[in-house]
Amino acid sequence: MIAQLRARLIEALKELGIEPDYIQLDRPRQASHGDLATNVPLVCARQAGKPPLTIAEELKAHLSLDSEIIPRVEVAAPGFLNFFLADDYFRRHLLTILEQGKDYGKSAIGEGQRALVEFVSANPTGPLTVGHGRGAILGDTVSNILSWNGYQVDREYYYNDAGRQMRLLGQSVWARYSQSIDPNAPFPEDGYQGDYITEISQSLPPSFNPPAPSPDETNPYEDPIIVGMASGYAExxxxxxxxxxxxxxxxxxxxxxxxxxxxxxxxxxxxxxALEKKGFVYRKDGATWLKATALDRPEDRVLIKSSGEPTYRLPDIAYHADKLERGYDLVVDIFGADHQDTYPDVLAGVQGLGYDTGNIRVLIHQFVTLTRGGQQVKMSTRKATFVTLEELIAEVGRDVVRYFFIMRGMDSHLQFDLDLARKTSDENPVYYLQYAHARMVNIGKRAEAFGYQLEPDSAPLQLLALPEARTLMHLLWWFPEVVQQVHGSLEPQTMANFLQELATAYHRYYTVARVVTDDRELSTARLVITEACRRTLANGLAILGITAPERM
Incomplete structure (x- = not known):
């Protein structure tokens, strides 16, 4: 219906000689402002050369709408059109929700298109940390969002098992192995010191049996064969x-x-x-440079150092070119904040190769801080004090981890409150959502025990007349629009916020409208709205990758 209303608005605007770029339709916060509102008269005032209120009145007069769906349209200052939808339209929509079931909310925006989502992409030098966790959950949830909007989605993990980090990993494992033979054996100054290094060194196969280095050696762990063996086992x-x-x-x-x-x-x-042929590469001081300034970047960047070693930008450019060569219609990168200033150089290089980078979406998420008792839990990637993602999951649970990582906008620093995460009360937003779902399931079971069945087609839905019921139905109807909104923004927080609002609306409805009563007709009608709400909440949780329990 929203798409149809947009089409009618565009048609009416063209009749007025106005060519709109886009029609924004929003759900007003106040019921007195209608069920849908648009600010298009304000947006088009300059183009039309008329006051916004004049455009709004003319637009209202030119609109041809189905009065059984939208019986009333109001003009509001300074230049809004407010649309009031029929109560019966919302009631009939409950049947659509139940009919579509697990598919309710899905769209065909990306139908026939392929999407590649790259995320996590941590090198195999240690366990996944809490910081990796945020990128992991964001990437998986974004993948779910795209799938719900019709895309065929591939999830990809990009890693590098060569270079200094892997060499240092091999040296660290070799050192711990040597220390099991001679406790005085030295350890690399910048070595990885987590307990996992010791555990790996203790599980090495018998074939790994190098001589223990002398403490007097300057570089005791430089043998490339032994380092390679150790890093291979560790990887x-x-x-x-x-x-x-x-x-x-x-x-x-x-x-x-x-x-x-x-x-x-x-x-x-x-x-x-290829870049050199296009004039985007030059050599200076023995290094190979990307002429990034010719690609609208503020300064040129080194692609290959004077030592002959490529900087990370070069393989990243090649990797993104490879993604596009594989024929994906949409490429999404999930990066941490440390990529904020560098990924534009990579995209510039890809553009320099002649590729259209318009279908590459880069999502940057900010860092995570763990807190307990109001104090920060310190983390370090090379010291033994870091908190692994596995440890966090073990402490607070899978669903809590997934939800907490997306309940704030990805561009905001995330404080992960361990005390809140462990609570089993309404204070915990995950518990709140899951309790709402379990409550609805339990209501359905109680209704069955009373002999009431879910009979949507025969239920007297006109009995759903309370203001709280209308608020709830309005939200249920809006859910498919939220699915499409998160497709545009690729921001999971929007869905998380909507589900909180939906759960709150149902709790408020239930306080004034008991479902299982002695009135069979009223109970069957309320059972329909309860099941429609349960289904919508379950679908939203599925997008977030969170379970919808039947009991708590």
Missing amino acids: EAIFEDIKNTLRTIGIAFDHYFNERSLYQSDALNEVVS
């Missing part, structure tokens, strides 16, 4: 741990892309050659 163990942790929170990847494959396929040299 396998850590990756298995990463995958297990992700499975615990319901995340599975379709592809794992190894940066090493870009080197093996000579993709990096091909990228440099």
Whole structure:
């Protein structure tokens, strides 16, 4: 219906000689302002050369609407049109919700299109941290959002198992192994010190049996063969741990892309050659530079150092070119805040290769702080004090972790309150939502015990006449629009906020309208709105990847 109203508004505006860019329709906060409102008269006032209120009156006069759906339209200052929908229209929509069931809210915006979502992408040097967790949940939820809007979605994990980090990992494992033989064996100054390094060193196969280095050696852990063996064993163990942790929170990847494959396929040299042919590469001081200033960036960037080692920008450019070559209609990157200033250089390089970067969406999320008792829980990636994602899941549970990571906007710093997360009361927003769902399930079971059945087609829905019922029906009707809104923004918080509002509306409705009563007709009508609400809430939780329990 919203799409039809937009079409009618565009048609009426054209009759008035106005060409709108877009028609914004919103759900007003106050019921006195209607069920839908648009500010298009304000937006088009300059183009039309008329006062907004004049445009609003003319637009109202030119609109051709179905009075059984929209019986009333009002003009409001300074230039709004407010639309009031019929109560019976909302009541009939309850039947649509129950008919569509698990598919209610899905759209076909991305039908026939393929989307690739890259997220987590942590190198296998240690367990996933709390910081990785936010990116993991955001990426998986964004993937769900795209799926609900019709896209065929692939989830991809990009990693690098070469370079200094992996070399340091191998040296750290070798050192811990050596210390099990000789406690005085040295340890690399910048080595990884978490307990997991010791655990890996203790599980090495018998074939790993290097001589313990002398404490007097300057660089005792430099043997590339032994370091390679140690890092290989460590990588396998850590990756298995990463995958297990992700499975615990319901995340599975379709592809794992190894940066090493870009080197093996000579993709990096091909990228440099292609950029050079287009005039976007030059050499200075023994290094190879991207002429980023020619691509609207503030300064040029080094692609290959004078030592011959590529900077991370070069493989990232090659990787994104590879994504586009695979034919995806939409590419989404989920990055941490440390990529804020660097990803534009990568996109500039991809654009320099001749690709259209308009279908690449980069989502940046801010850092996470754990708090307990009002105090920050300190975290460090190389010291033994860091909190792993697995530990967080074990402490507060899968659903709480998923919800807490998306209940704030991704561009906001997230304070993860462990005390709140552990509460089993309405203060905990996850508990609040899940309790609402369990309550609705329980009401349905009680109705069955009284001999009442869910009979939508014969239920006297006209009995749903309370203001609280209308508020609730309005929200249920709005759910598909929220699904489409989060497709546009790719911001899961919007869905989380809507579900909180929906749960609150039902709790308020239930306080004034008991469902199971001695009045059979009234009870069957209220059972319909309860089941419609339960289904909508369950669908919203499914988008967020959170379970909808039948009991608490």
